[in-house]
Amino acid sequence: MYQVKTYNAIVQAGFDRFTDQYQINQTDDADAYLIRSVDLHQQVFPKNLKVIVRAGAGFNNVPLDKATANGTAVFTTPGSNANAVKELMMAMLVAASRNLFAAADYAAHNSGADISKRTERDKTKFNGTELLGKQLAVIGVGHVGSLVANAASQLGMQVIGYDPYLSSDAAWRISTKIKRAKTLNAALKNADYVTVHVPKNEETTGMIGAKALSAMKDGVTVFNFARGGIVNNTEMLKALDSGHAKGYFTDFGSDEILNRQDVVITPHIGGSTGEAETNGAVQGAETIMDFLETGNVLNSVNLPNLSAPFNTPYRITVMHQNIPNMVGQIATALADANINIENMSNAAKDKVAYTIIDVQHLQKHDGEIIDCLSHIDAVYRARLLRK
Numbered sequence: 001m002y003q004v005k006t007y008n009a010i011v012q013a014g015f016d017r018f019t020d021q022y023q024i025n026q027t028d029d030a031d032a033y034l035i036r037s038v039d040l041h042q043q044v045f046p047k048n049l050k051v052i053v054r055a056g057a058g059f060n061n062v063p064l065d066k067a068t069a070n071g072t073a074v075f076t077t078p079g080s081n082a083n084a085v086k087e088l089m090m091a092m093l094v095a096a097s098r099n100l101f102a103a104a105d106y107a108a109h110n111s112g113a114d115i116s117k118r119t120e121r122d123k124t125k126f127n128g129t130e131l132l133g134k135q136l137a138v139i140g141v142g143h144v145g146s147l148v149a150n151a152a153s154q155l156g157m158q159v160i161g162y163d164p165y166l167s168s169d170a171a172w173r174i175s176t177k178i179k180r181a182k183t184l185n186a187a188l189k190n191a192d193y194v195t196v197h198v199p200k201n202e203e204t205t206g207m208i209g210a211k212a213l214s215a216m217k218d219g220v221t222v223f224n225f226a227r228g229g230i231v232n233n234t235e236m237l238k239a240l241d242s243g244h245a246k247g248y249f250t251d252f253g254s255d256e257i258l259n260r261q262d263v264v265i266t267p268h269i270g271g272s273t274g275e276a277e278t279n280g281a282v283q284g285a286e287t288i289m290d291f292l293e294t295g296n297v298l299n300s301v302n303l304p305n306l307s308a309p310f311n312t313p314y315r316i317t318v319m320h321q322n323i324p325n326m327v328g329q330i331a332t333a334l335a336d337a338n339i340n341i342e343n344m345s346n347a348a349k350d351k352v353a354y355t356i357i358d359v360q361h362l363q364k365h366d367g368e369i370i371d372c373l374s375h376i377d378a379v380y381r382a383r384l385l386r387k
């Protein structure tokens, strides 16, 4: 029986996906975590923890080095909430271009006699512009960014994307109408609207700061529905105060940007739709079961992709450092235990490598084999799976 621990609201559809080999509980010794935005940076991971799945996209709440050192694979559920963010972003683009929040706030407080007279007099204050023909820069054209870019293009916007790490899969999703910028500045310089859809990491923290803001044209509106900190709030406020930027729309509130007419904040609701939460929970449950039961890896954040059909009675998986002679040491340990290898595959991603070995027969007691492999220096975790 596998134990799955959760830290955030996970919809029932996800729990329903687990077979009766799984128990959802709050044990301190879980095999798997199924999480959303909980910050795990201060947590000491239990040794038994084999997999963390973040139902959603952003994994900056998971300490990857710590997870790897513990032999814990980390996954997200790619694309599960991308449409939800896209739809919110489209709403925000329209809201920005039509002064929607200020206009609605005015109307909500416009009471008493002569409403219609006052309305007709005051409505010019809320005159907007149209999105048609305006330029939108999309920084990060992955699952969310590509949908935003395509939808904006369908509204008649001129869209330019910037993403130096774009995967070929992601490239297939982008309409041919979207222009490609070679540098961040090239994307920003003519944009009426700029939106970021990048993961938060060392490189992207503060990427929209003084330099990027000064590369934008006067009257620009900036959107950050990716993560707090990708846009530097202090520099954003300076751009707003000087009149260089017109507005800032974000899903990530913080004290310094509160109570301003030119800043619109939503409470991190980008992925908060029933559909997105169901997609994430179901995809998350399936990812946990697939990894625990087959050891196959697809779209992990800290492990390379590696999948093979599991057709033998036993499978051994080893997560280890990506250094010379690891495969040799693993093969020798198995040979010493008189275990014949039926199939063996190995892949690496940055500093981490992963090996899958399929065997027909075991000669030693299970625990001994796993112990032998676990004692090889630079092995993070070895597991024995039965078909």
Ligand SMILES: NC(=O)C1=CN([C@@H]2O[C@H](COP(=O)(O)OP(=O)(O)OC[C@H]3O[C@@H](n4cnc5c(N)ncnc54)[C@H](O)[C@@H]3O)[C@@H](O)[C@H]2O)C=CC1
Pocket (backbone or CB within 6 Å): 056, 057, 058, 059, 078, 079, 081, 082, 085, 139, 140, 141, 142, 143, 144, 145, 162, 163, 164, 165, 166, 167, 170, 197, 198, 199, 200, 203, 204, 225, 226, 227, 251, 268, 269, 270, 271, 272
């Ligand atoms: N507000 C919310 O509730 C939500 C926020 N998000 C945030 O949006 C981010 C993006 O989500 P997805 O599109 O699903 O992820 P994704 O991984 O599909 O796309 C991210 C894209 O950013 C690109 N990128 C990485 N570094 C870059 C850089 N320095 N400059 C330009 N592009 C760069 C990558 O190549 C990739 O194509 C997530 O990491 C998360 O932080 C995602 C979903 C919901």
Ligand SMILES: O=C(O)C(=O)COP(=O)(O)O
Pocket (backbone or CB within 6 Å): 036, 037, 055, 056, 057, 058, 059, 081, 268, 270, 271, 272
């Ligand atoms: O998927 C993401 O990156 C999100 O930001 C969504 O967060 P949530 O699952 O709604 O806490």
